[in-house]
Amino acid sequence: MTVTKECLSAPVKPRDFGFFIDGAWHHGREMYERSSPSHNQSVTRIACCTTQDLNAAVAAARIAFDQGNWAQQPGAERAEVLSRTATLLRERKDEIAYWEVLENGKPLSQAKGEVDHAIACFETAAGAARLLHGSTFNTLGPSLFGMVLREPIGVVGLITPWNFPFMILCERLPFILASGCTVVVKPAEVTSATTLLMADILAEGGLPKGVYNVVTGSGSVIGQGMAEHPDIDMLSFTGSTKVGRSCIKASAESNLKKLGLELGGKNPIIVFADSNLDDAADAVAFGVSFNTGQCCVSTSRLIVDQSVADDFEQRVSEKMAKIRVGNPFDPETQIGAITTDAQYKVILDYIDKGKAEGAVLLCGGHQIMRERGRYIAPTLFTHVTPDMAIARDEIFGPVLSSFRFKTVEEAIELANDTVYGLAASVWTQDISKAFRVTRRVKAGRFWVNTIMSGGPETPIGGFRQSGWGREAGLAGVEEYTQLKTVHIDTDKRSHWIAS
Structure with a gap:
């Protein structure tokens, strides 16, 4: 970090x-x-x-x-x-x-x-x-x-x-x-x-x-x-x-x-084995860490093909560890401070819940101590199950939960396993697969091989x-x-x- x-x-x-x-x-x-x-x-x-x-x-x-x-x-x-x-x-x-x-x-x-x-x-x-x-x-x-x-x-x-x-x-x-x-x-x-x-x-x-x-x-x-x-x-x-x-x-x-x-949102990012894994890893790290995860369209649920899951989670972990955290007036800073004391406590409490419920911490999970300000390291949990609090609740912080799938149907089912439907993303080189997922996942905004892109010409909700x-x-x-x-x-x- x-x-x-x-x-x-x-x-x-x-x-x-x-x-x-x-x-x-x-x-x-x-x-x-x-x-x-x-x-x-x-x-x-x-x-x-x-x-x-x-x-x-x-x-x-x-x-x-x-x-x-x-x-x-x-x-x-x-x-x-x-x-x-x-x-x-x-x-x-x-x-x-x-x-x-x-x-x-x-x-x-x-x-x-x-x-x-x-x-x-x-x-x-x-x-x-x-x-x-x-x-x-x-x-x-x-x-x-x-x-x-x-x-x-x-x-x-x-x-x-x-x-x-x-x-x-x-x-x-x-x-x-x-x-x-x-x-x-x-x-x-x-x-x-x-x-x-x-x-x-x-x-x-x-x-x-x-x-x-x-x-x-x-x-x-x-x-x-x-x-x-x-x-x-x-x-x-x-x-x-x-x-x-x-x-x-x-x-x-x-x-x-x-x-x-x-x-609220608990937004999925689905990564298939045939995608550009380096690009996808960068998008995953960005999607959950941008604005310190205090973002309603933050991609806080990673749903990754089991055949590449270990490798991919490692790539994401390495990306997250390199994110530059610090004073917002420094031009090198990529993410700044948590906005309120209350939200700072909420995020840390969810990290503790993830550990207590048996999720495996791969990256982050700790405060970054500085003379001034409130900072939390971008965090990645793997082996998350759908019943865990970090899997279901909108944390509104840089905390990513990783799930694994074997089939397209299973990926879609995991993506829709939430009360929310704000945004979603899918990564694959197979256009037919991309359209199939796009049409089946319930979300008002959808990105294919990109994340948080678009402009004010198109509606949001x-x-x-x-x-x-x-x-x-x-x-x-x-x-x-x-x-x-x-x-x-x-x-x-x-x-x-x-x-």
């Missing part, structure tokens, strides 16, 4: 952030102080908003939507705002990445790559704003004409997680805006800075006031309040399946708001307990619309009641 050199570059004192409602900044009466997970140093102070603040934000979003200054703009004009925002994001890329690193702990190079992806999301959404359309029916008879209109759903509540604070915001926000909706965002309490920076960027890009609002604070107060709020028309939540269920319950007990949910709905692409804009059917009769009415 290579631990990179120290090159600390955190601010001397924490930066204070307000919250953003109706085009204006407001000061918090109480503040939450965030300590960098890599530096053990306070970096931001974030407002702890109240229910009253949330109500004000929703009211501003409602007024902005009902007045139509955004919803009724031509798609071309909304596209211009989104395009200008993309340009501004490019200009402020280093600043956004800097604050993302400080609050999250991910490497600076990765954070910059995520801002590039965010820019692509805004550019894609700009095009989608111009392409969004309904449909017509000219087959209803000589005098009856039908139209299906696609209208923005209204006020959207957007709750984003701490693992990819800016990227997940931008995989949703520009598509929501492209549809004509207004938004109230609640970022994760520990990673709110970049969502707040977005407020000034959107305002400079020409977004009308009230269209984008940010309320910061705890999930129990602000998040729950958004799920229950009667004047929020749709809620988009990214996070755990457990909290997703609470969103469903809150929606059912309030206004039956539409929900978009991207939830999960099957089963991994969620509802789709984000990104044209489908991601349509997700935030509703259909209205209109019938127009061009002929004189034939009276039902005789005169």
Whole structure:
């Protein structure tokens, strides 16, 4: 395990952030102080908003939507705002990445790559704003004409997680805006800075006031309040399946708001003996270690052909041992710190469970002790059985469980042996085998001889307990619309009641 050199570059004192409602900044009466997970140093102070603040934000979003200054703009004009925002994001890329690193702990190079992806999301959404359309029916008879209109759903509540604070915001926000909706965002309490920076960027890009609002604070107060709020028309939540269920319950007990949910995953990567084993090993090590495994599409279950399993697991182990772990501001760092103390403990507890339940530890499995920060070595367990906790639970850390199969059917069965269905990957040189697996494994995203690739042009989302709905692409804009059917009769009415 290579631990990179120290090159600390955190601010001397924490930066204070307000919250953003109706085009204006407001000061918090109480503040939450965030300590960098890599530096053990306070970096931001974030407002702890109240229910009253949330109500004000929703009211501003409602007024902005009902007045139509955004919803009724031509798609071309909304596209211009989104395009200008993309340009501004490019200009402020280093600043956004800097604050993302400080609050999250991910490497600076990765954070910059995520801002590039965010820019692509805004550019894609700009095009989608111009392409969004309904449909017509000219087959209803000589005098009856039908139209299906696609209208923005209204006020959207957007709750984003701490693992990819800016990227997940931008995989949703520009598509929501492209549809004509207004938004109230609640970022994760520990990673709110970049969502707040977005407020000034959107305002400079020409977004009308009230269209984008940010309320910061705890999930129990602000998040729950958004799920229950009667004047929020749709809620988009990214996070755990457990909290997703609470969103469903809150929606059912309030206004039956539409929900978009991207939830947990326990994602398989299937490796056949005929694949390029060196490429596959690198992909496996990357897939479970990227973002320190704090990734909903992390490939945390390796399902490998028994005939090459020993050799392949050794290749993966050697790859994982070479991953450069350390200070996120060091350009050589590949993975940084675990984002929160709570998650750090969860991961270590699962490693202990794996050992206790009889899995064989091949690589990692320990803390990396440094003067500052929370680090865990990428970990590989073999001889894992389906009943083990590390096999079934989403760990959300760099912990890989390895299973073995003899036949294609057995590989598919192992891949589907989970309540989730978010993502999957298969490695083989046999295209027929690849298609067979792709069609049978239950997952919303699938990669063949690649991992975590693709762009904002294509939709993302999960099957089963991994969620509802789709984000990104044209489908991601349509997700935030509703259909209205209109019938127009061009002929004189034939009276039902005789005169």
